[in-house]
Amino acid sequence: MLFNPRSLGNEGDWDSWELFIMISIDALREGGRLALVLPDSFFYPQKARTRKRFFEEMTVEKVFSLGPDWFGPDVRMGTIVVQARRGRSKNASTLHSIVLSGALRQQAIRGQIPLSQIESTRSREIPVARVLESPTYEIEVFRSIDDDRIMAAIAANSVCLSGADGLCERARGEEINKAGLLWVCPSCLSPTTPGRKVKGGAYADKACEKCGHLLRPRFVDTDSLIVDRKPKGAFAPFIDGDDIARRYCQVAPRKWLRLGVPGWEYKDDSIYRSPKILLRQAGVGVFATLDETEARCPQSVYIYRLRDLPEFKGYKHEFVLAALLSRTVAYVVFKRFAEVDPAKAHAKLTHERIADLPIPRVDFRRRKDRTAHDAVVSRVRSLLEGKAQLGGTEDREIEQILREFWNLSADDGAYINGEFFDLPEGQAITDLFPNGRPKPFNRELETA
DNA sequence: CCTACGTTTCCTTGCCTCCC
DNA sequence: GGGAGGCAAGGAAACGTAGG
Known part of the structure; x- marks a missing residue:
């Protein structure tokens, strides 16, 4: 044997x-x-x-x-x-x-x-x-020696999105589901999140966190923190992950979070302060938007806001958003997190995983850097306000300016774009290349 | 003890195949 | 050709725990 x-x-x-x-x-x-x-x-x-x-x-x-x-x-x-x-x-x-x-x-x-x-x-x-x-x-x-070189170059000219020396502070939204479902304890009348979901769509029993009364789905009253129409009393606009499904979509909130529901522990108002970048936790690719409506969101949406020092230096949220929505960062995310089987390729985003996403380092003492930064900001505004198209002039110019910050050559740019050619279809890819994807860059052509 | 957030779990969606 | 059913990828949200 x-x-x-x-x-x-x-x-x-x-x-x-x-x-x-x-x-x-x-x-x-x-x-x-x-x-x-x-x-x-x-x-x-x-x-x-x-x-x-x-x-x-x-x-x-x-x-x-x-x-x-x-x-x-x-x-x-x-x-x-x-x-x-x-x-x-x-x-x-x-x-x-x-x-x-x-x-x-x-x-x-x-x-x-x-x-x-x-x-x-x-x-x-x-x-x-x-x-x-x-x-x-x-x-x-997927990740070749060329990718390692390009990603190292990008990192060398970048600041991290968040983390210890990062540009942004971060948080996530209310600890509720996107429908805002609550159970109300029949004994102490305080609201709580429902029990764990079980197979078949029902909810499991759970003990009331306040009084210990056993809550059973058939015997509790339900309530909802999220409503479709502006409620009487205090409320705030509400954005969930589904609303952040496109590149450069400015979300007009269509749902509302009821404020001041007695017994419910809301997160601190300050985490929702405007402006902020909202980034959806789940999904293929990076989907983020800029919110200026003080909107609330569920925990499945991440909130990023510039720290005081970088904002004082001159960074604008639009610039951070441009980097997050760029083809180059999509390339980095794909190379770093994509699963090996292309049919299953999808990026799983957590705060920790995206903490070191590369945002170009801007030296605001230099006029050239300031001008380039502001040029990105104005183009992002056009895209957000629907005055510019995905894949249009402004979108392409943003990518070019960012790649200059990252010190990437024209060949690097062609290589990066070409790496999307083999990926499966999806909204993320369609939004990055609405007019079709370029052919893979053939490195051998350089020497031929 | 409390907060923050990664992990686990389950539901939904959409694709594929089979069968009429 | 199309509907039913199976399956798994994708997504949402509760759970559990590390770390202050």
């Missing part, structure tokens, strides 16, 4: 292909080469132990992510190809990756374009050191 699965320990199950990898490694001589066709779950976090052994005992040469549909209609599983030699990976080496999606993938499946041709024109170089340094041996097949 070549191999005893018990030797792997008993923590969780091993997929058959993982065992096959282990057997293959054991069977190879030093320097011997293998190529494996594997499911794309090889990239998943829970397969870290398999990748660890693979990278520790093999020199990985190629990783191709080919997507589903390669083995007939019955096999929907995403496919990858890995090529490696026996012997530990060298830290300074690189591996080649390609990620197939969209039309190119269909052509490849039909055999109209050989993989070798795609590899010669479209492969990326991935530094092996990045995989070895990752705690989960993550292979970010």
Whole structure:
């Protein structure tokens, strides 16, 4: 027997292909080469132990992510190809990756374009050191050595969005759902959030936080903090995540938060002070807007506001918004957070993850910087007020000015735009390139 | 103890396939 | 061709806990 699965320990199950990898490694001589066709779950976090052994005992040469549909209609599983030699990976080496999606993938499946041709024109170089340094041996097949260089250049000319030395302070909205549903305790009459949701749309029982009375969904009165029409009494405009679904959409609040409901603990008014940037927590890509209506929002919307010092220096919220909505920051977010499978690519935004998003550093002592900053601000106003179109002159000029702050070359710009070419369709992409996406930038053209 | 916020959980949406 | 049903990605929101 070549191999005893018990030797792997008993923590969780091993997929058959993982065992096959282990057997293959054991069977190879030093320097011997293998190529494996594997499911794309090889990239998943829970397969870290398999990748660890693979990278520790093999020199990985190629990783191709080919997507589903390669083995007939019955096999929907995403496919990858890995090529490696026996012997530990060298830290300074690189591996080649390609990620197939969209039309190119269909052509490849039909055999109209050989993989070798795609590899010669479209492969990326991935530094092996990045995989070895990752705690989960993550292979970010989208993020090449070129991306690392460009992202380093961007970071060098930027200040972080928030965090210790960041531009903005941050908060999130009321601890309610977007409908503002409340339960009212029949005993002490104080409002509270409903119990945990259970399957089937119902709510679970919970104890009243004030008096301990057991609240059961069938026996409590409900109330709502959010109403469609301006209520009698005190109220404030309310914006939820759904309202922030487009680039440069200025939200006209259509819902209202009732203020002064007895017993409800509102967040401090000051976190909603105008102006502020609202950024939705969930979603593909970055969606943010500028709010000047003192609107409230639910916890699923993040609030960013310039700190006193940067605002005193001259930064305007419009400039921060322009950076957040730029193609360049979308590129950074995608490269940093996108999942490996293009069909599942989506950015998960948390305060911590977006804290170091790059906002261009402006030196307000220099006239040139001040002029450029103000030029961005005026163009953002035009877009927000609907006087300029997405993808129009103003939108493109903003991107150019920001890229000068970031010190990115024209080639870098073409490369960044080209990296969106392979991504799946979505609102985020449509809003970034309303007139269509440019072709991928072919680095080889530079030397040809 | 309280606040802030990342994590977990569940619902919704939209796509795909199957079957009539 | 289209409707039903299955499935999972996407999104919203409650939960739980770290850290002041």
